[in-house]
Amino acid sequence: MTDPVVIVGGDAAGLSAASKLSREDPDREVIVFERGRWVSYAHCGEPYFIKGEVEELTDLLSLSPAEIDDRGIDLRREHEVVGVDTDARTVAVDGPGGSFEQPYGDLVVATGARARSEPIRGSDLDAAFTIHGLDSAAAVRALLTPPAEFAVDDLGDNGYVDREAVARYGAMEPPETAAIVGGGYVGVEMAEALDAWDVDVHLFQRSERPLPMFGEAVGEPVVEHLRERGVDLHLGAEVDRLVGDDGRVSGLRCTGGATLDADLAIVGVGVAPNVEIVRDTPVELGDSGAIAVDEYGETSVDGVYAAGDCAEDRHVVTGDPSWVPLGLTANRAGRAIGKTIAGTQTDTGGIAGTAVVKAFDLECGRAGLVDAAEAEDAGFDPVSRTITAGSRSGYYPGAAETTVTLVADRDSGRLIGGSIVGTDRAAVRIDTIATALEGGMTVGEVERLDLAYAPPFSPVWDPVLVAAKVLNGALAE
Amino acid sequence: MTDPVVIVGGDAAGLSAASKLSREDPDREVIVFERGRWVSYAHCGEPYFIKGEVEELTDLLSLSPAEIDDRGIDLRREHEVVGVDTDARTVAVDGPGGSFEQPYGDLVVATGARARSEPIRGSDLDAAFTIHGLDSAAAVRALLTPPAEFAVDDLGDNGYVDREAVARYGAMEPPETAAIVGGGYVGVEMAEALDAWDVDVHLFQRSERPLPMFGEAVGEPVVEHLRERGVDLHLGAEVDRLVGDDGRVSGLRCTGGATLDADLAIVGVGVAPNVEIVRDTPVELGDSGAIAVDEYGETSVDGVYAAGDCAEDRHVVTGDPSWVPLGLTANRAGRAIGKTIAGTQTDTGGIAGTAVVKAFDLECGRAGLVDAAEAEDAGFDPVSRTITAGSRSGYYPGAAETTVTLVADRDSGRLIGGSIVGTDRAAVRIDTIATALEGGMTVGEVERLDLAYAPPFSPVWDPVLVAAKVLNGALAE
Incomplete structure (x- = not known):
């Protein structure tokens, strides 16, 4: 009999892997070890719980305990994996009932990241x-x-x-x-x-x-x-x-x-990846300090996978490994690994470095390489332009200034990054840029995109198109 | 001396062409004939003027008369072009001062479309x-x-x-x-x-x-x-x-x-293209009844261009000519033709059939081939799935149901169309689909897009990603 799949960490990546695997291969035994009591919760919702817009802690759970049970996942809370032996294919576990060794067939490291407090001394004070x-x-x-x-x-x-x-x-x-x-x-x-x-x-x-x-x-x-x-x-x-x-x-x-x-x-x-359990194993870390993986989320050791905030991913613009610990990446990689272990080799998908954040009423977005030095390090000759345009037709109520920056590589004309900020539907527009980055489009191709126009939603030339027009003009100079 | 560039029609396509041309080649003489008094106005804003959300008619003008003057455009209002002689390279004009022939070097037909009232009899009644x-x-x-x-x-x-x-x-x-x-x-x-x-x-x-x-x-x-x-x-x-x-x-x-x-x-x-002035000329119409053009907006006759609601464009999904009279297409094609006539051959860009409309509080969007029969006619074997997902994290205030349909070709897995409807930022999300269509992406590639996630703007899996997951699952069956 095959040893069970052991998943270390019961949050986005770990439970996504467990859920997908149990659906695709219901007969395979899956054990999830989580060192805390909380599993499957939305980190990103915490500020809104503190603000009071989200009432209850359990509102932040993606999966209720009942849903986890229904999926047939053997979840062990308050069980900390303290060591991995990749030769013996076992993990060492400290649980409420004592310490034990658990053999695994496949191992998924989904240990996440922790908030750094160094170098700020005094972070252990009350309040x-x-x-x-x-x-x-x-x-x-x-x-x-x-x-x-x-x-x-x-x-x-x-x-x-x-x-x-x-x-x-x-x-x-x-x-x-x-x-x-x-x-x-x-x-x-x-x-x-x-x-x-x-x-x-x-x-x-x-x-x-x-x-x-x-x-x-x-x-x-x-x-x-x-x-x-x-x-x-x-x-x-x-x-x-x-x-x-x-x-x-x-x-x-x-x-x-x-x-x-x-x-x-x-x-x-900032945050730091939790990689301690693989530190004395042959599992290799990348330059970022997070765990290096291939396109299927597998580490340098056969049968050992890593996903989520503890693992690298590959950047679609540079093609290089990159560590961008965010929620979608974790969910997606976990899901793909679950499918791969179940027998269908599945790409975890690259990352475009897409991120959005709300700052009071401002919606901010970014994708790809925005910083010139970072773009140069990746071998590009970055040219960028920033424009401000309306979010809707100028005559339509609610139109608000939207500022878009696009960055291109001078020689190839390829779009390599962009950002956006504004108060009216600005954040969602970063998805146009992210999709163009994943499609490897040139700025000329972005300029010719057939984007949506209707007075309540966008001016004739969407702010992203305006930015592409201006940047394309600069590239032609 | 070269004869002037004559542009027939003073709305989006015509004035975009005139503006771009006068900027790129200020010495070239440009005459715009407009049969009415209004030029450069936003058709799409008319319902909002009628509603009262837009106060003044002049709010709907993209260019004021002063701006048109500043650009050095010789605009003749209330001048109707009633005939074209492509051998003699002249147009016949009826103006307030009488009829005359105007020689042209290049001709841009930007006559737009008209609202159809047939077959509804009685449409000429008052009110x-x-x-x-x-x-x-x-x-x-x-x-x-x-x-x-x-x-x-x-x-x-x-x-x-x-x-x-x-x-x-x-x-x-x-x-x-x-x-x-x-x-x-x-x-x-x-x-x-x-x-x-x-x-x-x-x-x-x-x-x-x-x-x-x-x-x-x-x-x-x-x-x-x-x-x-x-x-x-x-x-x-x-x-x-x-x-x-x-x-x-x-x-x-x-x-x-x-x-x-x-x-x-x-x-x-519905609307019908205004193509009467080229009816007795060698300028060819497409199957749609609108004027056929190549990728630079040139018709079957050298030096005669057509743009906007009177002209076809090519559809990026089918690669075939298509007639989708909308504002961005007109502006973009006019601008490209202006640049081409000024000496830099410029692609007008294809269309993805992207459209959005507001129905009271509902935001509706579509792109590509949504209708199964239309997809089959274009040689695809369409498979489609419709999902409903939240517009934001479920726990974040304001999250609303968003329904996404994606359509793929069974054999190639290529995304060929999609639609969206919802009350919270739904319309702008169609741009993700439009961009993926222009990038020729498969549904698998769409599923792996690194789209934005933050609780106030999107759930971890954007509704477009949820639809791609489900459709990709269906394609694998």
Whole structure:
């Protein structure tokens, strides 16, 4: 009898693999080990749970416990895989009942990523949080809620939350001033979430703009918009450490010596892939530090797969391995690996580096190579243009400025990246750019795309077409 | 000296050609003959002017008279070209100062299309309108406005409107019941516009669904939504004639004998290309009845170009000539022809048949080949699937059902068409499908697209990806 498929990690990639495999090959035994209690939850929804737009923690679950059972998945919560022996084909597991060895036929490493808190010292103080996981999201909302209005049961946690921690935060007085360290996705989304609780929000960003991966043409309007919405932006400000008083955050200190008093700190300085369990195995890591995989998600070791935030993927523009830990990639790769293990070799799909984020009322999107230095490193000679056009016909109510940047390679004329920012349906338009990138289109081909036009939805020339026209003109110079 | 470039028609295609040509080759003489007084206006905005969301007629002009002057375009309004002699390279013109022959070096036929009113007899009655041109739009709004509130000057017409006609309609009592004949773009958009004036709206559609070119998956929700919004839909109802009383519409009669009393009628039964001026010339028409052109917009006669609603274009899915008279195609082809005449041969671009329309709160989109019979005629073996998915993460406020249909060719797996309908950012998502069609992607490639995901804008699997997954599964069966 074949040993079971062992999946390490019960979130997007792991459970997608388990679900697809159990559907395609119901007779194959599948065991999922998850070291925490939460499985299959939407990381990306945490800021909206904290904001209060999403009421219950369980609303963020993609699969309920019942659905997992129905799919015949043997899910073991609070079981941590602490080692892998790829010769013996076993994993070492620490569970509530003790430690044991579990043989596997195929292994799927879907251990995800963790929020980094280094190099910010003091991140372990009370009321200092990274937002990565439902326990921290619940704790922040507990702290924001006035004690008289707080009840653990209102969190809708299905019994999974760390009730002791949230009860402790629920009993504290809500913060008046929040310091957000880092202006990436988490920082920008948390600024909106905390502002909704009438907290005085300060955001510290080391570089001169938030959302650096979106480029200057998005970053500048975001700076303006965050300031309009009352966020106190500290740009070019490197936070050295959080400072505390009696074990709780009381403020922070920048490397230049500037300080801020704050009674809540959110640290969002990036994530790191969880690759420890394969560190002493022949499973190779890529240059990014995440696990290297082929187009089927298989690692350098036969029968060992990796998917999701712990694994690389290949970039459709550069053709090179790339580490962009995002939700769709994890779901898609998990699903493809499930199918491959079931017997139908399935490509996990490349990534275009597509990402969107909401910054209060601004919709921001990016895809491909936006940064000139990154494009040059990949061997391109980047030419870029930025335009601003209306989101609808100028005469139609609700038309709003939409700024599009497109980047092309000078020699080939090929589109290699783009970004977008605006308040009216801007984010979804990045999909046009992502699709053109995956199609390997030139800017001339993008200019001739037959995109939708109707006054309520788009001007005759969609903003993406306007940008392509202008960039194509520049390429002809 | 070279004879001037003569452009027949001063709307999207004609003025785009003139503008581009005058910019690329400022020394070349360009004359635009326009038989009416209005030039460069947005047909697609007329329902919103009638509704009252757009205040003034001049808001619908893409180029003001001053802008046209600035571009050095010699525009002759109220000059009708009544004949073309391609041997002598002259056009015969009837103008306010009499008739004359105008020699041309290159000729651009941009005569547009006209609203058909046949076979609906009685369309010449008072208070019976086709919506094609600002004069008819102004007349309908004049009729809808109570006489005590009506003033010709409020129309913001810059002196161009038929003031006598609008004054006459402005003096009439507003209608109580409107009969819309035809459930295409005009019919559906006019239902919304008339409803805003508290008119009792009846819409008559010959087939079983409005918007037949969008397919059943869009048509059915549109039926439901129009009815929810109080539109009285008469489906499978063929209107035989409008009936009148003392020269004004008083109702209509269907071929089956059913009748309706109505004091306003809108006839929107399609458009026909204006090709009369080339009828007795060697300029060839295509099977559609519109003017046949090559990839540069040139007709079968050297130096004679055609663009916009009077001309065909080539369909990117079938590779065959196709007649889809829409705004972007006209602008793009005019611009390309201007550039070609100026010396840089420029492809007009193909069409994907992309179209979007707003039906009250429903956003509808389509691209490529949606209809099975049409796909079969083009030599494909169509397989299609329809799915409904959320527009945002399920837990995020504002998520709404979005229905996507994708159509593929069974043998090649190539995507050949698609449609979409929903209330939340549905229309713009058709651009993903249009771009994939132009890229010649298979459904498998669409399934692996790295589309944007963030809870406020899209679920992890964008509705287009969900449809691709399901259709790809069906193709594998």
